[in-house]
Amino acid sequence: EVQLLESGGGLEQPGGSLRLSCVTSGFSFTNHAMSWVRQAPGKGLEWLSSITGSGGSSFTADPVKGRFTISRDISKRTLYLQMDSLTVEDTALYYCVKGNGESCYSPGDYWGPGTLVTVSS
Amino acid sequence: DIVMTQSPDSLVVSLGERATINCKSSQSVLYSSNNKNYLAWYQQKPGQPPKLLTYWASTRESGVPDRFSGSGSGTDFTLTITSLQAEDVAVYFCQQHFSIPFTFGPGTKVDIK
Numbered sequence: 001e002v003q004l005l006e007s008g009g010g011l012e013q014p015g016g017s018l019r020l021s022c023v024t025s026g027f028s029f030t031n032h033a034m035s036w037v038r039q040a041p042g043k044g045l046e047w048l049s050s051i052t053g054s055g056g057s058s059f060t061a062d063p064v065k066g067r068f069t070i071s072r073d074i075s076k077r078t079l080y081l082q083m084d085s086l087t088v089e090d091t092a093l094y095y096c097v098k099g100n101g102e103s104c105y106s107p108g109d110y111w112g113p114g115t116l117v118t119v120s121s
Numbered sequence: 122d123i124v125m126t127q128s129p130d131s132l133v134v135s136l137g138e139r140a141t142i143n144c145k146s147s148q149s150v151l152y153s154s155n156n157k158n159y160l161a162w163y164q165q166k167p168g169q170p171p172k173l174l175t176y177w178a179s180t181r182e183s184g185v186p187d188r189f190s191g192s193g194s195g196t197d198f199t200l201t202i203t204s205l206q207a208e209d210v211a212v213y214f215c216q217q218h219f220s221i222p223f224t225f226g227p228g229t230k231v232d233i234k
Binding site for chain 2: 035045095108113114
């Protein structure tokens with residue numbers, strides 16, 4: 001059974017940093033791309049970043065490029081999102097998403113329950 | 122960026138009736154090399170993460186009831202629920218996974234009449 005579980009969210013001040021983690025199980029971690037998608041309260045979905053199954057390539061949305069960095073630790077089967085220079089606009093529920101293939105262009109077939117990030121002074 | 126639009130914003134349908142949701146992309150999401158449309162549909166129920174319903178515009182994800190079907194090509198796509206059930210009350214999103222950034226439509230809320 002595929003399982004994704006995010007952690008690392010919480011309350012952070014503007015300008016601060018958080019590192020989100022997503023522990024995975026139930027599938028071949030190196031054969032599937034992984035992504036982060038966020039959803040602000042009561043709003044729609046926003047793709048943030050994706051990384052290939054091998055970890056050799058990654059892509060990040062312009063609004064967070066230079067502030068957010070995606071990475072993965074194959075030995076720990078864990079996906080990360082390092083978030084720096086946080087602003088109030090980063091307040092959202094952050095989802096970890098498994099792609100149904102190795103390429104970042106694969107659709108997301110499993111989503112974690114999400115971890116809530118609140119940026120406020 | 123490819124802009125995704127959906128219509129209608131919300132839909133109220135009687136149990137057992139058909140629900141039709143439209144999605145339009147500002148550019149074609151058809152990849153000519155493999156003739157696949159990089160368009161996915163997701164269902165999101167309150168308090169839950171999105172669930173993949175269809176991808177490549179019309180391929181139903183494993184385990185998804187066959188009352189859900191996706192169609193369309195190029196820039197115009199449709200998600201059809203042929204016989205609405207109570208458990209289908211949700212918000213439905215389309216997403217293009219053709220070019221970065223992978224953008225989502227704003228969502229269509231489906232309710233029971």
